[in-house]
Amino acid sequence: xxxxxxxxxxxxxxxxxxxxxxxxxxxxxxxxxxxxxxxxxxxxxxxxxxxxxxxxxxxxxxxxxxxxxxxxxxxxxxxxxxxxxxxxxxxxxxxxxxxxxxxxxxxxxxxxxxxxxxxxxxxxxxxxxxxxxxxxxxxxxxxxxxxxxxxxxxxxxxxxxxxxxxxxxxxxxxxxxxxxxxxxxxxxxxxxxxxxxxxxxxxxxxxxxxxxxxxxxxxxxxxxxxxxxxxxxxxxxxxxxxxxxxxxxxxxxxxxxxxxxxxxxxxxxxxxxxxxxxxxxxxxxxxxxxxxxxxxxxxxxxxxxxxxxxxxxxxxxxxxxxxxxxxxxxxxxxxxxxxxxxxxxxxxxxxxxxxxxxxxxxxxxxxxxxxxxxxxxxxxxxxxxxxxxxxxxxxxxxxxxxxxxxxxxxxxxxxxxxxxxxxxxxxxxxxxxxxxxxxxxxxxxxxxxxx
Amino acid sequence: xxxxxxxxxxxxxxxxxxxxxxxxxxxxxxxxxxxxxxxxxxxxxxxxxxxxxxxxxxxxxxxxxxxxxxxxxxxxxxxxxxxxxxxxxxxxxxxxxxxxxxxxxxxxxxxxxxxxxxxxxxxxxxxxxxxxxxxxxxxxxxxxxxxxxxxxxxxxxxxxxxxxxxxxxxxxxxxxxxxxxxxxxxxxxxxxxxxxxxxxxxxxxxxxxxxxxxxxxxxxxxxxxxxxxxxxxxxxxxxxxxxxxxxxxxxxxxxxxxxxxxxxxxxxxxxxxxxxxxxxxxxxxxxxxxxxxxxxxxxxxxxxxxxxxxxxxxxxxxxxxxxxxxxxxxxxxxxxxxxxxxxxxxxxxxxxxxxxxxxxxxxxxxxxxxxxxxxxxxxxxxxxxxxxxxxxxxxxxxxxxxxxxxxxxxxxxxxxxxxxxxxxxxxxxxxxxxxxxxxxxxxxxxxxxxx
Numbered sequence: 001x002x003x004x005x006x007x008x009x010x011x012x013x014x015x016x017x018x019x020x021x022x023x024x025x026x027x028x029x030x031x032x033x034x035x036x037x038x039x040x041x042x043x044x045x046x047x048x049x050x051x052x053x054x055x056x057x058x059x060x061x062x063x064x065x066x067x068x069x070x071x072x073x074x075x076x077x078x079x080x081x082x083x084x085x086x087x088x089x090x091x092x093x094x095x096x097x098x099x100x101x102x103x104x105x106x107x108x109x110x111x112x113x114x115x116x117x118x119x120x121x122x123x124x125x126x127x128x129x130x131x132x133x134x135x136x137x138x139x140x141x142x143x144x145x146x147x148x149x150x151x152x153x154x155x156x157x158x159x160x161x162x163x164x165x166x167x168x169x170x171x172x173x174x175x176x177x178x179x180x181x182x183x184x185x186x187x188x189x190x191x192x193x194x195x196x197x198x199x200x201x202x203x204x205x206x207x208x209x210x211x212x213x214x215x216x217x218x219x220x221x222x223x224x225x226x227x228x229x230x231x232x233x234x235x236x237x238x239x240x241x242x243x244x245x246x247x248x249x250x251x252x253x254x255x256x257x258x259x260x261x262x263x264x265x266x267x268x269x270x271x272x273x274x275x276x277x278x279x280x281x282x283x284x285x286x287x288x289x290x291x292x293x294x295x296x297x298x299x300x301x302x303x304x305x306x307x308x309x310x311x312x313x314x315x316x317x318x319x320x321x322x323x324x325x326x327x328x329x330x331x332x333x334x335x336x337x338x339x340x341x342x343x344x345x346x347x348x349x350x351x352x353x354x355x356x357x358x359x360x361x362x363x364x365x366x367x368x369x370x371x372x373x374x375x376x377x378x379x380x381x382x383x384x385x386x387x388x389x390x391x392x393x394x395x396x397x398x399x400x401x402x403x404x405x406x407x408x409x410x411x412x413x414x415x416x417x418x419x420x421x422x423x424x425x426x427x428x429x430x431x432x433x434x435x436x437x438x439x440x441x442x443x444x445x446x447x448x449x450x451x
Numbered sequence: 452x453x454x455x456x457x458x459x460x461x462x463x464x465x466x467x468x469x470x471x472x473x474x475x476x477x478x479x480x481x482x483x484x485x486x487x488x489x490x491x492x493x494x495x496x497x498x499x500x501x502x503x504x505x506x507x508x509x510x511x512x513x514x515x516x517x518x519x520x521x522x523x524x525x526x527x528x529x530x531x532x533x534x535x536x537x538x539x540x541x542x543x544x545x546x547x548x549x550x551x552x553x554x555x556x557x558x559x560x561x562x563x564x565x566x567x568x569x570x571x572x573x574x575x576x577x578x579x580x581x582x583x584x585x586x587x588x589x590x591x592x593x594x595x596x597x598x599x600x601x602x603x604x605x606x607x608x609x610x611x612x613x614x615x616x617x618x619x620x621x622x623x624x625x626x627x628x629x630x631x632x633x634x635x636x637x638x639x640x641x642x643x644x645x646x647x648x649x650x651x652x653x654x655x656x657x658x659x660x661x662x663x664x665x666x667x668x669x670x671x672x673x674x675x676x677x678x679x680x681x682x683x684x685x686x687x688x689x690x691x692x693x694x695x696x697x698x699x700x701x702x703x704x705x706x707x708x709x710x711x712x713x714x715x716x717x718x719x720x721x722x723x724x725x726x727x728x729x730x731x732x733x734x735x736x737x738x739x740x741x742x743x744x745x746x747x748x749x750x751x752x753x754x755x756x757x758x759x760x761x762x763x764x765x766x767x768x769x770x771x772x773x774x775x776x777x778x779x780x781x782x783x784x785x786x787x788x789x790x791x792x793x794x795x796x797x798x799x800x801x802x803x804x805x806x807x808x809x810x811x812x813x814x815x816x817x818x819x820x821x822x823x824x825x826x827x828x829x830x831x832x833x834x835x836x837x838x839x840x841x842x843x844x845x846x847x848x849x850x851x852x853x854x855x856x857x858x859x860x861x862x863x864x865x866x867x868x869x870x871x872x873x874x875x876x877x878x879x880x881x882x883x884x885x886x887x888x889x890x891x892x893x894x895x896x897x898x899x900x901x902x
Contacts (some may be wrong), residue, residue, distance in 0.1 A: 002525045004460070074453045075533075075828055082526075104555060106828045108867060148825050168870035175824045175873055373626045374599050377526055377557045416559060416867040419619035422626055 001085060005247040007078035013246075014065055016117075017238040019269075019345060020231065021061035022277040027231075027348055028319040031306060033137065038451055039316050046217045047224045048205070049125040055232035061233060061277075069117045072149055076112070076237070081247035085374040088395070093396035096253065097391055099411045100244045100271060101378065107172065109336075109381065109413030110267045111142030111227055114236035118225045119146035128221040129153040133183065133208030136162050136335025137169025138381075138413065139227030144178035157183035157211045160333060161202035183208040188215055190312045204328050205339055216240050228264025229309065229318075229343045237270025244408060245274055253285065255408035257394050261282025261386035262290040262299060263336045265343030271395025271410040272346075276354060290346065290357045291390035293365070295433040298322060298342045299350055299357035300308045301440060306450040307341060317448060320347040320442040323435075330433035332362045333421035334382040340443070358390060361432040366387045368427040369415070381413035382421050452536060456698040458529035465516055466696075467568075469691040470720075470796060471682065472512035473728040477864050478682075478799050479770040482757060487901055495780040497668045498574040498675045506683035512728075514517055514686060521570045523600055527556045527563070528690070532698035537826040546849035547704065548842055550862045551695045551722060552829065558623065558835045560787075560832065560864030561718045562593030565687035570597035570674045580604040580673040584634065584659030587613050587786025588620025589832075589864065590678030595629035608634035608662045612653035613786060619868050634659040636638065641665055641763045650895040655779050667717045675680035679715025680760065680769075680794045688721025692771060696725055706737065706859035708845050712837035713741040713750060713808070716794030722861040724796075727805060730820045741797065741808045741900025742841035744816070749773060749793045750801055752891060757790060757901040761824055771798040774886075775894025776832070781884035784812045784872035785833040788899060791894070809841055812883040818875040820866070832864035833872050 020027065022427065029038035044053045055063060065073075081212045084097040102110035122130060130152055140156040147154040156178050163170060163182040164309030170180045183203045184191040188211040192203050201207075209226075216224035226233060248254060258275055260268030272288050279286045292299055298321045307322040309315035322341040323329075329338045342350075347353050369385035371392070372378070380388055393407040398405050462862040471478065480489035495504045506514060516524075540868040544720035554563035573581060581603055585591030591607040598605040607629050614621060614633040621631045634654045639662040645652050652658075660677075677684060683782040701732060709726055711719030723739050730737045743750055749772045758773040759764035772793040774780075780789045788886050793801075799808050814834075820836035822843070823829070832841055866873065875881045 003523050004461070004525050006457075009455070009457070071453050072828075076453050106830075145828055149828060167874055171870040172830060172867075174829050174877055175821055176828075177825055231466045239588055253559075300585065374628055377523075377596055377600060377627075379557070379626050381622060392723075397632055416619075416623075416865075417870075419622040419868075422622045426622065426625055 003083035003085060005081045005250050007246055008075055011246060012073065013239050013242040014070065014079045015062035016065060016235045017242060017274045017275045018057050018058055018063055018235045018279060019277050024280060025352065027344055031450060032310065032316040033313065033317055034239040034317065042050065043316070047213065048222060049121045049127060051121040051125065052232050055082060055235060056230060062099045067121055069120050072116050078243045079104050081244055084376055087372060089394050090371065090375045091399065093395040093399040094402060094404045095156065095395040096404070096406045097395055098248065098253065098408045100240055101411045102240065103378065103411065103414030106145050107138065108416060109138045110237060110270060111139050111143065111263065112145060113239055113270065114233045114266065115142040115146035117124045117236050119143065119150045122223055123150040123152055127152065127223045129155070130223055130225050131155045131212040131216045132225045133157045133205060133212045135159050135205050135338055136166055137173065140178070140180065141172040143168045143225055143227065144173040144176035147178065150174040150311045153400055155177040155215060155383045156180045157185065157208040159183055159203040159208050160206055162332070183211050188214045196300055204311060205254060206311030206325055209310035210314050213310065213314050228266040229341065231345060233266050234269035234273065234343055234345055237266045238274050240270035240410060241272060241274035244271060248408065253406050256405040257289060257407045259289045259291060259390040259394060259407065259409035260388050261337060261383050261412065262292050262342065262346065264339050264382065265346035267410055268411040269343060269346060271408065287326060289390050289394065290350065290355050291386040292359050292361045293332060293334055293337050293386060293437055294355060294361045295332050296338055297359045297435055300359045303433060303444055303447070304347055304351050305447050307447055309341060316346045317450065320344050321350065323440050324446055326446050327440060327443035328370065332433045333418065334386065336383040337386065338396070342352060343391050355437065360386060360389045362430060365428060365431050368392050378411065380411055380414040382418050386410050387411065452457060454534035454536060455738045456532045456701050458526055458694060458697055458801060462697060462766035463521065463524065463529045464690050464693040465521065466513035467516060467686045468725045468728060469512055469514055469686045470695060470724045470728050470868045471510050471660055475731060475733045478795055480507055482768040482901060483766060484759065484766065484768055484852040486608065486843045494767070498664065500572045500578060501577065502572040503683050506686060507681060514662055515774035516616040517571055520571050529694045530555050532695055535827055538823060541822065542843060542846050542850065544846040544850040545793040545853060545855045546846040547855070548846055549699065549704065549857065549859045551691055552862045553691065554862065554865030555830065556650065557596050558854060559867060560589045560593065561688060561691060562590050563596060564690055564721065565678065565684045565717065566593040567600070567709045568687050570594065570601045570603055571673055574603055578603065578672060578674045580606070581676050582606045582663040582673060583676045584640050584663045585657060585679065586610050586656050586789055587617055588624065589787050591629070591631065592620045592623040594678065595624040598629065599627040606666065607631045608636065608659040610634055610654040610659050612782070615841065621627035634660060634662050639665045656764060657762030660763055661760035664761065664765050665772060670834060679717040681791065682796055684717050685720035685724065685796055688717045689725050691721035691861060692723060692725035695722060699859065702894055704857050707856040708738040708740060708858045710740045710742060710838050710841040710858065710860035712788060712834050713743050713793065713797065714834065715790050718861055718863040720794060720797060722859070739806045740841050740845065741801065741806050743808060743810050744785055744788050744837065745810045745812045746783050746886055747774070747789055748810045748886055749791065751810045752886060754898070755798055755802050755894055756898050758898055760792060768901065769795045771795050772801065774891050775897055777897050778891060778894035783884045784869065785837065787834040788837065811837060811840045813881060816884050817881060819843050829862065830866040831862055832866045833869050835863050836860065
């Protein structure tokens with residue numbers, strides 16, 4: 001039997017939740033890359049509109065969601081919450097498994113949740129053009145969608161290997177009117193420099209960020225947008241967890257365990273932080289599991305240290321779990337999880353012991369995804385397969401211990417754009433791309449010295 | 452402003468609507484391909500379960516939707532109805548445009564609406580395996596999804612050109628556990644015969660139907676399923692129009708014009724027939740527009756005559772608008788609209804003057820789809836672009852005449868699996884594949900003689 005819990009539009013949250021108000025210890029400051037002292041609004045204003053800079057350091061527990069943003073959310077929100085009854089049966093577990101499904105958005109993932117408010121705040125402050133980067137394209141296509149709603153121009157630097165191999169999300173961006181540039185490109189100095197050194201460079205997310213930032217700072221009417229990592233991005237994604245809390249309440253349920261996949265950390269934060277914040281205020285406990293790929297294990301194998309967000313070393317320094325800004329992960333399919341760092345908030349909470357990270361191999365996550373698809377009827381994105389795997393592991397532990405725990409996980413996107421990965425999996429062409437200890441050590445040796 | 456009308460699960464229709472009860476003239480009978488006299492249940496029982504044979508000839512206005520079917524519908528139904536306010540603004544039309552969005556299903560189109568009940572009724576009658584055919588894969592993946600829910604094996608004969616060029620929906624079928632065979636194949640006599648004549652054959656829907664039917668009749672525990680054309684399929688799709696009627700009622704609206712795309716006719720029937728039936732009972736009037744591709748113009752250029760449903764001439768003869776069962780349409784992107792015939796119910800109603808068909812070229816429909824995506828934020832499937840084009844044309848007519856008409860159209864699926872078509876469109880590689888008058892004349896000269 002299908003148990004779906006749907007909220008009405010009137011029940012959609014009207015505020016973002018900001019965990020900074022409830023943190024047991026404050027976040028370490030963000031440092032200027034040159035001066036190495038804390039950045040101020042003036043340092044960030046070439047990149048972001050003032051409202052988002054304010055949200056980045058806000059200590060307010062709640063931030064009003066503008067009506068115009070709520071209005072566009074209604075295209076696909078509130079998103080449904082399902083109980084995975086068939087998966088429970090297949091696993092023969094006493095656990096109850098619930099999942100929030102963000103694949104109902106126009107681009108098939110959770111990314112529009114922050115793309116829409118970011119485009120809105122930029123428009124409010126007169127910004128005419130945004131630049132950004134994208135890996136496999138989830139973020140780029142979502143920002144393209146949002147910019148089309150507000151009439152903002154958008155240039156997306158797309159990692160060249162994805163630009164060439166995965167043209168579908170690129171086409172989605174172009175359908176929404178964005179311009180998509182293969183990175184490294186000749187349009188920026190950093191791009192030209194990298195191409196001069198290596199004309200065959202297939203790019204990386206770190207390089208694409210550098211290019212987007214460089215293009216942004218050259219023009220006054222242009223700002224830059226980031227799809228994960230930053231505090232305000234995580235705050236916008238909390239609409240997921242707040243909705244899930246209301247939906248579970250309707251089922252008289254409350255989660256014991258929350259599971260999400262982590263690349264930059266925003267979808268995990270979105271589902272988990274409203275519950276974690278409540279546990280801080282209530283003095284109650286909740287188990288949070290952050291699932292990352294074995295091939296890019298920033299939380300489980302990285303160092304909690306100050307590092308750059310990009311390869312070109314242009315961004316401010318943030319304290320985070322990092323594999324080193326020069327680390328280039330192998331070419332596994334969960335493109336949204338291929339980032340050397342982790343959101344400072346998620347890193348901080350992991351460091352304080354509130355989040356338990358787990359890493360799984362590509363093959364294990366695809367096996368979990370196919371099991372889920374057969375049981376529940378929805379084919380997850382490769383990124384979401386990590387959350388599925390984590391939830392299955394948690395449910396199997398309940399089977400061992402006989403505990404009837406309630407598990408909530410975030411199914412952050414559908415796999416309709418990623419079927420080539422499933423083909424490779426079925427054809428036996430998918431391999432476990434493990435990290436190399438020496439590569440990580442090498443990349444970590446390049447960490448900037450601070451203070 | 453986004454105006455979305457969502458029904459609660461409790462408001463989901465509990466009955467299918469069967470227009471046979473309200474037709475002003477009865478449908479012409481279906482004829483046996485050999486005997487040329489009306490077929491009876493015994494003729495059809497090797498292919499279909501008795502319940503579906505009963506529905507095929509039922510005169511009951513309503514058919515109960517089994518609880519198990521309603522339950523699986525709840526995974527994605529009721530589907531949302533939107534008002535296309537931004538599109539109205541872009542077109543500067545006084546018309547109100549509403550669209551029903553079926554892309555929220557697990558396979559991204561309306562096809563599961565009939566796949567689920569078909570799998571259910573087969574399971575009820577002990578069927579262990581189904582065979583079917585698919586073109587681009589919308590139907591095959593939807594039946595694969597439904598069969599996975601009921602534990603039925605499925606073999607899908609997929610037109611070889613799509614099998615090779617469009618592997619993504621094939622991967623979706625395989626993810627749900629179905630077996631996918633490139634057609635023509637060596638697994639059937641008709642396939643072997645065609646390959647012996649032309650080893651390079653890239654197949655057609657007509658050939659794939661012949662193979663699926665041949666494999667089905669060879670085994671007692673195997674039945675066959677068709678994703679469009681037949682009366683019972685159209686009846687299952689009426690859940691779309693019934694929901695839309697309730698949703699429009701909540702907005703105090705009633706459509707003057709209903710628009711849908713037509714390949715086999717089922718999604719158009721789904722949205723239109725509940726309204727048309729009501730107009731028969733009320734003696735009121737409503738305008739129905741069936742939009743087809745210029746390159747496969749069965750309603751606008753075909754003949755209303757008895758013909759086979761397949762190339763192998765194994766199926767019963769139905770009276771329908773047909774381009775001849777040997778007509779092979781050119782390779783345009785809206786694979787779901789590449790069928791030589793049309794649903795008998797839609798053909799009959801068109802012949803009686805209740806449906807106005809219109810044909811548009813591929814380029815015109817893609818231009819309409821991109822306009823829609825930019826305005827509304829959803830990228831339509833190439834098939835759905837035809838409905839978008841028809842709705843835009845109707846709205847522009849209202850602009851000319853100054854009439855404030857209410858237009859309802861069916862956005863039958865999203866384009867996430869079809870981005871190559873958009874790439875080709877943007878790259879100027881998409882052409883208008885016109886029908887050739889002589890090819891149609893040749894194919895029509897092969898129509899069977901009846902009576």
